[in-house]
Amino acid sequence: MSLLVTNIGELMTQDADAAVLRDAALVLEGERISWIGPAARAPAADDRYDAGGRAGLPGWVDSHTHLVFAGDRTAEFEARMAGETYAAGGIATTVAATRAAGDYDLTRLLLARVAEAAAGGTTYLETKTGYGLDVAQEARSARIAAGVVDEVTFLGAHLVPAGEDAEAYTDLVCGPMLDAVRPYVRWADVFCETGAFTAEQSRRVLTACAAAGLGLRVHGNQLGPGAGVALAVEVGAASVDHVNHLSDADVDALTATWAGPDDDGVPGTVATCLPACDLSTRQPFPPARRLLDAGARIALASNCNPGTSYTSSMAFCVATAVLQMGLTVHEAVRAATHGGALALRRHTGDDADGLRAVGSLAVGHRADLQLLDAPSAAHLAYRPGMPLVHAVWRAGTRVR
Numbered sequence: 001m002s003l004l005v006t007n008i009g010e011l012m013t014q015d016a017d018a019a020v021l022r023d024a025a026l027v028l029e030g031e032r033i034s035w036i037g038p039a040a041r042a043p044a045a046d047d048r049y050d051a052g053g054r055a056g057l058p059g060w061v062d063s064h065t066h067l068v069f070a071g072d073r074t075a076e077f078e079a080r081m082a083g084e085t086y087a088a089g090g091i092a093t094t095v096a097a098t099r100a101a102g103d104y105d106l107t108r109l110l111l112a113r114v115a116e117a118a119a120g121g122t123t124y125l126e127t128k129t130g131y132g133l134d135v136a137q138e139a140r141s142a143r144i145a146a147g148v149v150d151e152v153t154f155l156g157a158h159l160v161p162a163g164e165d166a167e168a169y170t171d172l173v174c175g176p177m178l179d180a181v182r183p184y185v186r187w188a189d190v191f192c193e194t195g196a197f198t199a200e201q202s203r204r205v206l207t208a209c210a211a212a213g214l215g216l217r218v219h220g221n222q223l224g225p226g227a228g229v230a231l232a233v234e235v236g237a238a239s240v241d242h243v244n245h246l247s248d249a250d251v252d253a254l255t256a257t258w259a260g261p262d263d264d265g266v267p268g269t270v271a272t273c274l275p276a277c278d279l280s281t282r283q284p285f286p287p288a289r290r291l292l293d294a295g296a297r298i299a300l301a302s303n304c305n306p307g308t309s310y311t312s313s314m315a316f317c318v319a320t321a322v323l324q325m326g327l328t329v330h331e332a333v334r335a336a337t338h339g340g341a342l343a344l345r346r347h348t349g350d351d352a353d354g355l356r357a358v359g360s361l362a363v364g365h366r367a368d369l370q371l372l373d374a375p376s377a378a379h380l381a382y383r384p385g386m387p388l389v390h391a392v393w394r395a396g397t398r399v400r
């Protein structure tokens with residue numbers, strides 16, 4: 001079955017040339033894009049959808065979420081808005097509620113959150129474990145997530161559970177816990193921050209996970225200056241996330257990873273900015289403008305979680321990045337689509353590996369498309385908070 005989506009007023013492809021096409025069309029064939037170009041030259045297809053002059057862009061790639069959880073932290077949020085500061089220890093509240101939830105409830109909650117994200121235009125989604133924090137519970141979170149989302153990350157190193165010895169817990173994460181989650185996950189992450197894991201403990205976790213064949217990610221430099229960025233670059237992580245407090249050396253180190261692919265053709269470390277989290281924790285925004293100007297690569301992600309960022313709205317993140325972080329609309333949309341794909345190393349892919357590229361619209365890429373109730377993507381920031389998603393296709397299937 002092929003579908004011609006035509007009469008697209010502005011099509012932001014986010015392809016290799018970052019082309020923006022006017023009066024455009026594309027053909028979705030099965031799960032892939034088979035044609036893209038001017039509407040006037042579009043080929044025939046089995047079916048036809050008239051976009052009515054609306055703007056089109058890739059579905060959002062949300063490369064950082066924590067969606068496998070139960071419980072509620074509204075009171076913590078309210079206390080923060082009344083002047084309390086965010087501390088990693090709040091994670092323990094969610095761990096207790098998550099452990100107490102049955103598989104059915106945990107799965108139902110996850111499915112509802114994924115449906116919310118899809119309704120907002122997200123078509124490719126990563127999520128993390130990290131609210132189980134023992135072998136059985138982390139494995140359960142990973143198993144449940146693997147049945148629902150596109151990419152699963154092992155975050156056993158989210159917090160040292162109360163009363164446990166940090167070194168002994170790190171050993172557990174690097175050994176039995178890693179073995180238990182390994183069948184379900186592609187990535188490993190560590191919260192390298194005061195109150196969570198030291199640089200040395202974080203390095204131990206990342207080294208063990210890399211040896212087990214996992215790709216690496218780091219939560220770093222969120223609550224203050226720290227070793228997270230340097231460590232992420234040292235171990236060749238695909239992304240370092242939060243990046244609120246960066247030194248000149250951190251910016252230089254991230255930029256240097258983009259001087260060229262390494263000998264195996266592997267790209268550098270993406271700096272993933274999480275603006276919804278920064279608003280909710282009243283942290284300074286990351287220096288996204290400075291990173292881009294220096295030549296580093298950035299992604300925007302929601303960091304949807306119950307503690308620091310209870311929203312999966314990528315449109316909200318894009319609007320905030322434009323209005324508060326000094327990005328152009330095009331840069332912000334690119335960071336929330338192609339940037340997220342780069343951070344998950346899904347920016348390329350073809351029939352050979354069965355995993356198509358996401359985050360950009362080009363022939364052969366996965367047919368992940370959203371249409372806005374607006375004539376251009378600029379309206380995402382021009383009309384912040386408005387429900388602009390008109391239609392969404394994920395892997396060629398209409399999901400909204």
Ligand SMILES: N=CN[C@@H](CCC(=O)O)C(=O)O
Nearest residue numbers: 090091191219303305307308
């Ligand atoms: N920073 C660490 N982890 C999450 C917050 C988790 C929580 O507070 O429940 C984050 O990315 O912000």
Ligand SMILES: [Zn+2]
Nearest residue numbers: 064066219303
């Ligand atoms: Zn996070």
